[in-house]
Amino acid sequence: xxxxxxxxxxxxxxxxxxxxxxxxxxxxxxxxxxxxxxxxxxxxxxxxxxxxxxxxxxxxxxxxxxxxxxxxxxxxxxxxxxxxxxxxxxxxxxxxxxxxxxxxxxxxxxxxxxxxxxxxxxxxxxxxxxxxxxxxxxxxxxxxxxxxxxxxxxxxxxxxxxxxxxxxxxxxxxxxxxxxxxxxxxxxxxxxxxxxxxxxxxxxxxxxxxxxxxxxxxxxxxxxxxxxxxxxxxxxxxxxxxxxxxxxxxxxxxxxxxxxxxxxxxxxxxxxxxxxxxxxxxxxxxxxxxxxxxxxxxxxxxxxxxxxxxxxxxxxxxxxxxxxxxxxxxxxxxxxxxxxxxxxxxxxxxxxxxxxxxxxxxxxxxxxxxxxxxxxxxxxxxxxxxxxxx
Numbered sequence: 200x201x202x203x204x205x206x207x208x209x210x211x212x213x214x215x216x217x218x219x220x221x222x223x224x225x226x227x228x229x230x231x232x233x234x235x236x237x238x239x240x241x242x243x244x245x246x247x248x249x250x251x252x253x254x255x256x257x258x259x260x261x262x263x264x265x266x267x268x269x270x271x272x273x274x275x276x277x278x279x280x281x282x283x284x285x286x287x288x289x290x291x292x293x294x295x296x297x298x299x300x301x302x303x304x305x306x307x308x309x310x311x312x313x314x315x316x317x318x319x320x321x322x323x324x325x326x327x328x329x330x331x332x333x334x335x336x337x338x339x340x341x342x343x344x345x346x347x348x349x350x351x352x353x354x355x356x357x358x359x360x361x362x363x364x365x366x367x368x369x370x371x372x373x374x375x376x377x378x379x380x381x382x383x384x385x386x387x388x389x390x391x392x393x394x395x396x397x398x399x400x401x402x403x404x405x406x407x408x409x410x411x412x413x414x415x416x417x418x419x420x421x422x423x424x425x426x427x428x429x430x431x432x433x434x435x436x437x438x439x440x441x442x443x444x445x446x447x448x449x450x451x452x453x454x455x456x457x458x459x460x461x462x463x464x465x466x467x468x469x470x471x472x473x474x475x476x477x478x479x480x481x482x483x484x485x486x487x488x489x490x491x492x493x494x495x496x497x498x499x500x501x502x503x504x505x506x507x508x509x510x511x512x513x514x515x516x517x518x519x520x521x522x523x524x525x526x527x528x529x530x531x532x533x534x535x536x537x538x539x540x541x542x543x544x545x546x547x548x549x550x551x552x553x554x555x556x557x558x559x560x561x562x563x564x565x566x567x568x569x570x571x572x573x574x575x576x577x578x579x580x581x582x583x584x585x586x587x588x589x
Contacts, residue, residue, distance in 0.1 A: 200224070200255050200295075204564035205247045205284065207239040208555050212521035213489055214239045215550055215558075216283035218291055220255050221565075226291025227550060229490035230283035231459035232521075239561060241280035245269050247563035250284055258288045262465045278437040278462035285463025286494060286546075293545035299497065300464070301540050306501025308542035313511040313533060314342035314380060316486065318518060320349065320357045324365035328372035334513055335373060339536040342378035342508050344406070345369060347395065348386030351412065362395060370402045378507070380406035385413050389421040396426040406431055408455070416441075416450040429453050433470075434484035437461050442470045446477050453506055457484040458494040467498060475504040482506030487514070488522045488531050493546050496530075500540045509538055527551055 206217040207230075214235035216228045230238040249265050265281055266273065293300050301308050315334050317327060331343045347362040349355055356362050370379060381404055387395060392410035399407055409432045411418035423430040431453040436442055437460055445451065454474045458467045471481045481504050485495040492511065499505045511533065516523050527549040530541050541547025 201565075202250050202253050202255055202288075204562060205242065205250060205287075206563075207242050207283070207561045208550075208558035209236050209239040209561070210521065210558055211236050213525065214242075214283060215490075215555070216242060216287045218255070218284065218287040220291070224255075224291055224295060226287045226289070226294060226545060227548075228283050228286030228288070228290060228463075229459065231279040231457070232487055232489050232491070236559065238276055238279045238283070239559075241276050242283055243561055243563045245272065245277055246280045246284050251563065251565050255288055255291055258285060258292075258463075258465050261285075261288075262463065273438065275437050275460065278466075279459060281466075282459045282461070282463035285465050286458070286490065289464050290545035297544050299540070299542050299547055300494075300545060301497040301500040301542075304464075304468070304497065304501035306497070306540075308540040309500060310534075310537040310539050311496065311499055312342065312508045313340065313536060313538045314344055314378065314508040315340040315513045316510045317343070317345045318486065318512065318514050320346045320361075324361065324368040327365060328369045330513075331369060332372050335377065338533045340533070341376065341536050342380065343369070343373065344380035344382055344408070344510070346384065347381045348383040350384040350386060352384075352386035354386070354388050354391045363398065366399060366402045366404065370404075375403065378406075379404045380408065382408040383410045385409050385411065387411055389418045389425075392418075392422045393425045396422060396428060396430070400426065400428050405429060406453070408432060409434070416445055416448065420448060420450045423449065423451055431455050431482065434460060434486075439466065439469060443473060446470075446473050446479060449477075449479075451479075453480050453482050455482055455484045457491065458498065459491045460484075464494060464498065468502070471498070471502045471504060475502070480504050480506040482508065483510070485510050485512075487512050487519055488529075489525060490546065490548070493530055493541070493548055496538060496540045497546065511538060524551060524554055 201221045203221040204219045208215045214230045219225045349357045410422045413435050429452040432451045433455045434457045456470045483495045485492040530548050
């Protein structure tokens with residue numbers, strides 16, 4: 200069974216990808232959010248030409264050949280676009296085999312513990328503590344992540360003293376029975392990160408995410424080596440060579456790949472396997488309620504080195520208006536602090552038709568005269584960006 204067409208349905212923030220086969224079967228995936236409209240162009244220009252006509256089940260092969268064919272473009276946008284194809288093909292395979300992706304990966308759909316993940320820095324410590332306590336009482340969360348420092352802040356806090364105030368404030372509000380995690384978003388130098396990390400440890404915080412500029416692995420390792428609490432990171436990284444180096448040098452205690460940023464489920468499984476072999480847990484990054492959290496749920500239900508929890512964004516339409524109205528039925532219900540991995544075939548979710556109707560649509564397909572398996576330029580791809588017989 201061959202890939203006959205690849206479609207994108209896009210707005211500025213979200214791009215869903217539909218793959219159809221020459222037999223009429225289809226699967227749905229998603230590229231990474233944010234500037235998704237740019238990534239949609241990459242899907243048609245730099246991914247579709249190498250995927251059309253290929254075996255729908257040979258996902259590993261596609262995830263190898265596309266970056267090789269586009270080796271002059273090793274960065275994030277190509278990987279994000281690859282992730283749209285990859286996740287659509289996993290959904291398609293699940294539907295062909297009548298299994299959830301979790302089951303395809305060797306796992307079993309079940310409930311998994313979630314941590315409530317706050318994205319806000321423009322919130323006072325007192326207001327954040329009240330918000331998190333309300334979520335604990337309403338949904339049963341027993342783990343929470345909030346923000347310290349300033350994003351890429353060069354040791355300058357969001358406002359003076361906020362980091363030192365918010366940590367004990369949240370701990371006092373939530374009590375000692377919940378797990379606390381913090382995210383610095385590359386905000387600190389190693390020296391300041393170690394100082395903050397010691398304060399975190401004194402307040403029972405167990406997870407210190409991206410303390411230093413994420414691209415400076417040696418800086419992060421200094422913090423990891425100096426602290427007793429878990430230092431975590433990796434969400435931004437999309438290069439498997441960097442992942443291998445990060446894991447080999449033990450730059451972090453817990454790896455946090457993002458399925459969409461990294462380039463799909465196949466590549467994320469490779470990173471999770473590297474970490475498993477090194478004895479490191481995997482707690483993926485998934486900071487919004489688009490398909491990325493769904494992908495992560497299926498992954499955590501299957502890998503042997505799954506971390507303690509699923510990241511679960513608590514931000515609603517005031518912060519992420521674009522994540523509203525995506526799915527026919529939301530897969531993201533939280534009960535007693537746990538999410539449930541869907542057991543329907545594929546990802547177990549349907550995109551709403553009214554959302555698709557409003558989206559910008561592009562199509563790449565095998566032209567009527569194109570030979571399956573021919574070189575990319577002879578495949579007769581048709582789309583606004585890849586004219587037939589170019």
